[in-house]
Amino acid sequence: MWKWQKEFVRQQDITGELFGRYIDDILMTWNKSEQQLTELLHEANQWHPNIKLDYRISQNLPFLDVLLTNNNGILQTSVYHKPTTEPYVVPFTSDHHPYIYANMIQTALARAVRYSSTFEAFNQEKRQIKLMFLYNGYSSSYIEDQFHKYFLGYINEAAFIPVVTEMTQFFLLRQKMLAQPTARQTQVARSIAAAAAANTTDEPSEDLTTITHENVVHSRDRSFIHYTHEKRFRQFKRDMHQLYQNVFQNTPAIAVKMVVGNRNRPDNTKELVHKRPKQFLLSNKYKKIKHLKVKKRHRQVRKRSK
Structure with missing residues (x-):
């Protein structure tokens, strides 16, 4: 199969066609007859008995979460939604930190800008995003x-209302965003740079030693406190800082800066399904079942005695 793909990719490069693959999903363009393409794919299915290609030929096809459309020879992209997808996100009334809600909206909007190659597709996806979040409270x-807030980071700050209302604004916004690496690309680049630095020399440089020392000293001047986020603890950070000031106001400990942070509350599904349930939950359930079995046995004995 690798030999077939290598030869096929070479032919695609010669003819200027597009070929993309992600694990077991393949996307390709074809300008010859559909019969020739069918024969080529049929030949590929004969290479190995355990490798079969399930293909679909059309001018409008999804690839992962992108919908590609051949509009009179112009390749257009938009966000793809599966027919079985439900418009559910984290409800606004749930007990999560406020930044969770903001991140979900801005992430959905960023995907709409990246995947939409036309202004019409972007406006349609923007309406769907708004309806989805309205549906969830x-x-x-x-x-x-x-x-x-999202558009403010890309549009001129002098604008009174940072919104995208024109096609020119949208393409400028999309151009700026596509020029920036994604979070995954940044993570991969950092990993490659760290691996390259580790392979070049085993001895740490002077700059690295200095930075590490500064970080250690900087951490010693701070005290970190974390708590599980709940809506009833909205004033917890302010109360902790006020208490810290009142207790250590005239002591050397006041020079240490206290940082109060929070963590998201684990979901009940994660606690009871993905993780091992706590022992008292299992024991209570077991005792209840055992008690019912004992009752049934007593009833059977009574019936036999009668």
Whole structure:
């Protein structure tokens, strides 16, 4: 199969066609007859009995979460939604930190900008995003506020209302965003740089030693406190800082800066399904079942005695 793919990719490069693959999903363009393409794919299915290609030929096809359309020879892209996808996200009334809600809206909007090659596709996806979050309890003003905050990072700050209302603004916004690496690309680049630095020399440089020493000293001047986030603890950070000031105001400990952070509350599904349930849950359930079995046995004995 690798030999067939290598030869096929070489032919695609010669003819200027597109060929992409992600694990077991393949996308390709073809400008010859459909019969020739069918014969080629049929030949590929004969290479190995355990490797079969399930293909679909059309001018409108999804690839992962991108919908590609051949519009009179022009390749257009948009966000692809599976027919079985439900419009559910984290409800606005759930007990999560506020940045979770903002990140979900801005992430969905970033995907719409990256995947939409036309202004019409972007507007359609933007409407779907707003309807989805409205369905999950988000207010219209909150959604629009997150839209404005997102556009503010790419549109001229002098604009009174940072919104995308024209095709030119959209393409400028998309060009700026596509020029920036994604979070995954940044992570891979850092891993490669770290591996390259580790392979060049085993001795740490002077700059690295200095930075590490500064980080250690910087960490010693801080005290970190974490708590599980709940809505009833909204004033917890302010109360902790006030208490710290009152107790250590005239002591050397006041020079240590206290940092109060929070963690998200683990979901019940994660606690009871993905992780091993706590022992008291199992024991209570076991005792209850055992008690019912004992009752049934007593009833059977009574019936036999009668």
